[in-house]
Structure formats: C-alpha cells, structure tokens
Amino acid sequence: MSEQSQTEEGHEPGGDPAGLAVVPGLPDRLRAAAEALSAARPEGLDESELLEVLTALEATKGAAAALQARVTAQFVEQRDARVAEQRADEQISARDARCRRRSSRAEVALARRCSPGQADRHVGIARALVHEMPQTMAALTVGAIGEWRATIMVRETACLSVEDRMEVDRRLAGDLTRLGDKELAAAAHRAAADLDAEAMVRRRRKAVASRSVSVRPAPDGMAWLSILGPMVDAVGAFAALRAAESARHVATGDPQVDAERAADERGRGAWMADTALELLSGRAAGQVQPVEVGLVMGPGSLLPEGHPFARVAGGGPTCADPACSDPACPETTRSVPTGAAGVGDEVEVVGHGAWPGDLAREHLLRLCDAGTSTWLRRLWTTPEGRDLVAMDSARRVFGGALRRLIELRDGGRCRVPWCGAPIRDIDHVDPVAGGGVTSAANGMGVCQLHNLVKEAGWTGAVIETGLDPGGGSHEATLTTPTGSEYRCPAPPLLGRGRGAPSRRRAIRPDLRDSPFEIQLVAAFDAA
Template sequence: MAEQVVQQRGGAATVHAVAAFRASLAAVDVEAMDDHERVALVAELERVKGAASAAQARATDALRRSREVLTPQDAARSVGSEVALARRESPTLGDRYVGLARALVHEMPCTMTALTDGTISERAALEVVRETATLSTQDRAEVDRRLGPDLHRLSWRTAGRAAARVAAELDAASVVRRMEAAVRSRRVSVRPAPDGMAYLTVLGPLREVVGAYAALTRRARSVVGGQDVDEATAGRGVGAVAADTALALLSGRAVGQVQPVEIQLVMTDRALLGTGDEGRSVHEPARVPGHGSVPAPVARSWVHGAGPASVWLRRLYTGPDGRDLVAMDSRRRTFLGGLRRVLVLRDDVCSTPFCDAPIVHVDHAHPARAGGATSVWNGNGRCARCNHVKEAPGWRVTVVRGSPHETETRTPTGHTYRGLAPPLLGWGSTTPATGGAAAAEESALERRIDWLFVSAA
C-alpha cells in the first residue's frame, strides 16, 4: 500500500512538472533572441511536440491496458472517448489515437524512438502506422526496421508513401484486401467550408472517381470554350462550371430550377425583414444548424431567391436576454416533433465537448429509466457514438444549468468536462442587455427570432 501511495504521488508530481514546463513557455523572451536563436527555438519546440506525443502515446496505451483488465467489454469505445476529451478532439480521432499508441508502443520501436527524440511529428508516425494497419506483427516490424533510419529525413506524406510501398512488397495480398474493404466503405459526406460554402465529398473507387472528374472537367471546358449551345458561361471558370454541373446532376435540377431541398435558417426578424428590435443590427448573421453562420445578406438572398411560395416562417421564442430558447416540455418517453427540433436547434452539433459530429440521437442527460424528464432542460443532442458511450460504466452526464444550457460529462477516471450550448445565432453573436422597468414589463416570451424553412414548393 505504501508503495502504491508513493507511485501515485510520483504520478501527480510528473503531471505538475509537465504543467509547470508548459506554463514556463509563456515566459520565453523571444525579443531578446537573434534570428538564428529564434529559428533554433522553433525547431526545438517542434521536437518537444514530438516527444510530448510519444509520452501521450505511452500514457494512452497504459490506460487502455488498465481498462481492459477492469471492463474488457467496454474498454475500446470508452477509452477512445475519454482520450478524445483529454485531447480536445472528436471520439473518432480518439479511437484512432488509441490504435496509434498501441502500435507504436508494442510493434514499432524505431518509429517510437524517432517520435520520442522529436525527430518526427505525430502526423508522420500516424501515417506510417495507418499504412501498415493490415500487416502482420512481423511484417509491420520489418517496415519499421527499414524506415527507421530514414524517418527523420521524410515529410509526413513521404513517410506514409514509403510505408505503403514496403507494405505492398511484404504482403501484397493484405493490401489488396484492404483496398477491397475500402470499396465497401464508399460513401458521400458533407461538411461546412469557410465563407458560406460546403464540401460534398464522394469517396469511391479511384478509377471511377477519376473518370467522373474527367467527364465533369471535359464538359466544363466545353461550356467555357463556347462549344455547348445549351449553357452559357455567365462569367464562370472551368471549376465553377464543373461544380454547378455536378450539383445540378446530383440534385436532379434543371437549369435555373430552385433547389428542392429544405434549408433551415435561424435569424432575427430584424436581419430578415428590418423590423423588430431596433437595438439589433440588420447585418446580424444567420445560422444553419450544424453548419455554422452565414452573412445576413446571403441568407436574405437565399430566402428571396426561393420565391414567396417556397418560404415558411416559424417564430422561435427566447428568454429575456435573447440567448436561449424558452423551455418546451413533453410527456412522451422519446424526443419527437417540435421538442426534438428545438433541441437540435439549441445544441447545433453533438453536445459532447470537442465532438462536433452531426446530431443523430436526442436523449436524456439524466436517464428516463431513473426518472429523467423528457424536457428541453434534460434533453441532449448527441451523435450515435457519444450517446452509446455515456451508457458505459463510469460515465455520467449531468445538467449543470438550464439557461444557457450547460452539461458536465464525468469520465470513468474522474475527469470532468463542461459543454455549453451555443447562443441561438451561433458563437460570437451578441444579445442586447435588458433591465429596469422595460425588462419588468416583458414576459418570459419577450424576444422573438424567426426560424425560416426555405424550400421549393
């Protein structure tokens, strides 16, 4: 027992020492250095990041092994989610890091040594591990042995390509099986991009995707070159014509037809119509739930471009400060209809800190089986992964306050993380101050923000 206490104190001392080193970096006086020293500092700090990644990997793998002894049935998913919270990233990336740590610690000593020395980055180590994922332990060790002496010379991309080349040489069959498995995972995904744009990604077999791209480019060049009598360039370049063609074909729209898909916008009546609270700006951005903010002029153009027969306005009522939706309760066991819609609007993305995945499940923070209410206060929007993980032993989600809605996630190791619902119009938006006699006259349903469904009739 005494030895265990000493080990615990030693572990805590290590954590404090690392925290002290991190804090000391803020005191580095770069103004007192010459340019040679500044570049040397940048290089050394890059090595520190690699060494820190190696220490993280060792700690992560030790956590995985410890948890597998205690709760083997829940270890993989639970550890991945807990590591993701600690690293401030999504659960998917947490799972990937747990796998990386296991391979580095137990199967790839040369790569681990290079990472510990800080001569390669975590990204380079990840690429080597990823490209050897389907190999046997012996073949992976051989890749590690061959690349080890040269890793410090390679960029992360080149390191990955080199690992893939050696893997194909050692076990071509496993590489082929991996490619066949990848074909089965083909899919289409969408994610937000800067400046009101979005990425539509088609993951498919190389030859088919390249062929589709070639066909799009060929047609776009034909339009831009004036060889297509059915479509004018209208000042567009090859890339813009190719994108317009792909989106029109995928959505089934004819030229000039309004997009027949419902788009949900959250914006103030002031920004849309110029009416309402004169204290708010007509330029206050709108928000597309799950995708972020768009400038008010762009949102107005979307609404106006859809045509009056295609637009529905639904009023959302908020509390006196204009930040959060007013509570809406339900007697149902599950979150359906308007209640689910309110929660998706409120949380925007998965409410687990740093996850940012789209909301799939709306469920109870305090479980319904334990008497948890089906209410806005007790409801949480989560991705499927996080909703399942919170049911594993040692996990607990608690609602800290209702407005703004804040939850606390407690992990099996006792760490806690706070998650806060964004303002209704998104992070960075402001709410006008209220008070005095005017506030006393206003009811709890004082402010209104319009939620617009924009779709083709």
C-alpha cells in the first residue's frame, strides 16, 4: 500500500502513521544525519553543484517537516488516548485530564524549541496534514513543497469539514508546486468559499471574538501598540485620526491656538500617534504618562559621567588617600559602582529590553518637571551588579516586594526555554507540598500555562540559588513526564547581549542613605 493511500485512509488515535515504528533506531539515524549535515562544507563545489545542494537541502527540509508532522500527531494522539482511558476509568478528574493534555502540547513546544502558542499551531497543522490533506502531505514528504506552503493550505481550509478540506486538497494538488505563496492562499480561499460559503461567513463572525490589543517592543526604544478589530471599525478609527490631523491646519480664528498649531512641526504620522496615545491613556495634551514603567538602571546611568555629582555617586573611592585599598575603610566601602552591571550607560525596561540611558534620563526629567511623583527603588545586587540579591518570605504565596524582586530578576518573561510569554505567576520550583519554601531561591517566574502543566508530572530543582557572590545567576531545571530535562537560567539584570561585567571588590551593604542617594536628592533639589 502506498504512503498516500495510507494517509487517505486515516488512522485511529495512537496508531502508526506511515509506519514510523518499523524504522529501526530512527532517533539515532536522524542524529547521525544531522551530524553529517553539520560537518558538510560547500568548499570546492562549482556553481551548478552549489545550486543542486540548495535544491536538495530544500527538499530535505520539506521531508523533515513531514516527518515532524507525523511524529507530532502520533505523540499527541497517544498521550490524549491514554488520558481519555484514565478519565473513563475515573483515575483522574476532568481538570487533571485537561492539564495533562496541555502538558503534552507544552512538551511539544520544548522539543520543537518554540513557544506553547506556536506548538498548539504545530499540533493542529500536523493533525490536518496527517488525516485530512493527503495530497499536500505527499508533496511535503517528497520535499516538493516547504512547511510554510503546507501551513497555508491548512490555514485557508480550517473552517471546512473533513470532506470539503480533502476536496480543496485534491483540486489544488497540481498547483502546490507552481503557484506563489499569495496565489496559493488566494486559490485555497477561493476553493473554500466555493465549497462552503456559509462556513466562511461563520469563520469571519467568529473572528470578531478574537479582537484584542497588544504591545510589543520595537527598535530604538519604541513599541508597537496593535489593535485587532473588525475592519470597518479599525478603518473608521484611522479615518477619524486622519481627519483630525487635517483639521489642525485649518485656521480657528483664535490667535493663540493658531500660533501654537503653526509652531507644531510634527509630521502627520507623529501627530496621529501622539494624539491616539493621549486619547487612549486619558492624558491631557502634553501630560506625562503617569503609569509605572519599570526602569532598571544604575547610578552611572542616572547621573552620567561629567555630572557634578557623578564623581561621588559613581563609585570612585572617596577616601582622602587615592591609593587606599583597605576594604574596611568606611569611605571606600560606602561608595557604589558606576552602573548596575559595572559598565557603561545601561538601562533595561523590564519585559521589553534595553533602552538608551539618555532617553531614560529625559523621561525622568519630564516627570520631575511635570510634578509627577517619581519613586526610585534601591535594589541590592551581587558585587559586580549582574544579579539581584534574594530575600525570603514566610508566606505561602509570592507577593509584594518578593514577587517584584523575582519579576525583575527574571526579566518579566517566562523562564521556561523558548516560551517568552509575560510572567503571570511566581511558581515554587520545589513545591510547598514537597517541603519547598517561599523564597527567591525557590521561586521562578512563569506564564500561566507552564504553571498549570507543571502539576501534570513535571518536576523542578534549583541547581544555582544566585546567592553566592562568586557563583552564577539563579538557575533551575525542569524535567518533563517523558524524562527530558531542560535548564532554566535567569537572565542578567540588564539583559543578555551586553558586555561581560567588570569585577569589583565586594561592597558591604549599608542600610543608611548612601553617598549616591544623598547627592541624588541634592541634584533633584537643584533641578
């Protein structure tokens, strides 16, 4: 029986798609193939051979994607079938069953080195290709198309029944290798509308429920604020902004208003962006944004080199003897490093990434000029300034300053590899039921999904507390139900990608106001 006919017949959950089980030592053979590819070098090949290699590698990627789809579908279906049996026998509750099914998707995410959201899409695509789209799967298996083209076919037919989806797959089988991506998407959409127009209408109505607002970082200290909503409403809001921008060039008859408008040199895009942000946040024109923004910055960033107070606050020895190196000297031990990482002008916006020090200082000055209350929180770090010092709590739940400390230490993002979702919960690495304590050493910031799936047979262990001044940052390991282990190190306080922090001698904590804080107050008073 051919591979295509096997796929057309479909498989029961937990079955053996494409005879994967008959391949002896498949994981070892795949690892050997990967090693052979990594060792290969193109030197010595002529131009035609180089192009042949490109073509062969593209086909290899398609075949690998097809095998990944089969493996993904089989893994998820076997796990789901076992969970269904346990639920039917009343061995587990409905909540535990849902958690274990989510756990299988989270394991797929770790295996594919992607976020859980991406893993959910991979699982859906894999099931559709294996069971409902034999022609597309056959083309992917021989490497005639790539994974993205197969994804387009699945995406454009997601609202159809199995029979209609297989019909679209049959109709476009000959076009899979001829059309471009946009043309293929349009053809699949057209075929889907031809077969079941009502399903397309229901899909569009259902899409309205997915409307949302999100923010994500952009280069150069900027950010994207995205609104996903019905096309009519989104276009109408944009048209209203453009109309308001055009109206600012019309004379009002008020000399003061007209003079202010004439002096406004902002372009159309800048004016529309500023107006939209002011309206959404409820601010008056020119009012500083009052919402808390977590800026992690050192004294050297807050008071740059050359500032009249930077010499004392910047960490240079204040002892009268320039050659003094006595660690017990009270003047020397009360000085602080020039930056949170001991180097340069570094600022980190928690959860969003690096920010130029000049922009951070400008923002703080605008807050001061506007009379907005500004809080500066002192954080104790390791001597070189790379990691935060931990604190303990007697409470069962992470909250207050301890929660904020862990969120800052973990960079505002889930610590599970390749996830990247914002921190929603602070999880006990070693559960309280197993004797774990509520402390920074035993806490780890995770998203809601990973906090839930950890109850489905996952185990954790702290291998580095981050408390040793000479040791590394906080690090934990997670072991999945299948026995795979993943390391979860905390990022540096000022994020990855910066230069290695310079080593400085240890600084004794002083709970009184430091010279930096005294001079900082004087600087703000003078401003």
